[in-house]
Amino acid sequence: MVGVEEAKRIMMEHFANTARRFGLSELYGYIYGVLFFEDEPLSLGEIAERTGYSLSHVSTALKLLENIGLVKRIKKPGDKRAYYTAIKNIREWRKEAYYKKIEEDVKQTRENLLKALKEVENDKSEEAEKIRQRIEFALQRNAITEKILNIFLKNEDEQVLKALLECLEEKLNSENP
Incomplete structure (x- = not known):
């Protein structure tokens, strides 16, 4: 399990550094990284919790990531919340x-x-x-x-x-x- 966590940490840093190279906050990379490793879509609150950033920062970042096509918003029947998933096929x-x-x-x-x-x-x-x-x-x-x-x-x-x-x-x- 230690190897898996280290692999995830390396990739999270990679995504954060990629965001920085494009002049964005590392938050964009961390959000993409969190979603990249998930099999199921996550809510705004879950993403904020996992990245340690505020709901408003995460919400703003998700809008841009969705706009450029790296993140997809999903609605679940009977649930008012929006969920997000990463586009994994680059x-x-x-x-x-x-x-x-x-x-x-x-x-x-x-x-x-x-x-x-x-x-x-x-x-x-x-x-x-x-x-x-x-x-x-x-x-x-x-x-x-x-x-x-x-x-x-x-x-x-x-x-x-x-x-x-x-x-x-x-x-x-x-x-x-």
Whole structure:
């Protein structure tokens, strides 16, 4: 049992450090960690008790974790309380939450770049020409990002990464024998 508790402690610290790296309080990592190791959903009060943080702090953190797709809220029949569970399949989370958010951002970026380009289309000044060139460059980069993202959305991560690695190794090895 000592090994199990130490394994859980190591992973809890890992989740807390991950939250810190993303500029969040360690609480977000601890909440995810508590839920990650549970088989059954936990209530707000149970999560607060296990993390040692106040109900209001835990509630705020759960809203963000739910919003980014790492935690799911569940209602039990006949119980007014909300219960929470961690999304444990990180591959599915990346595809549904992470990649979808990036996809939204890429589309919004394209729309705004096109709007900005339209604003300077009839302007013949030197400054407008510079802006057009920068926007067109950004549109090209955005199109590449969109293509790469679509590859990840339509395929399994591991399959894409393996193919990408093979292509890069082959290309670099042929250039530097």
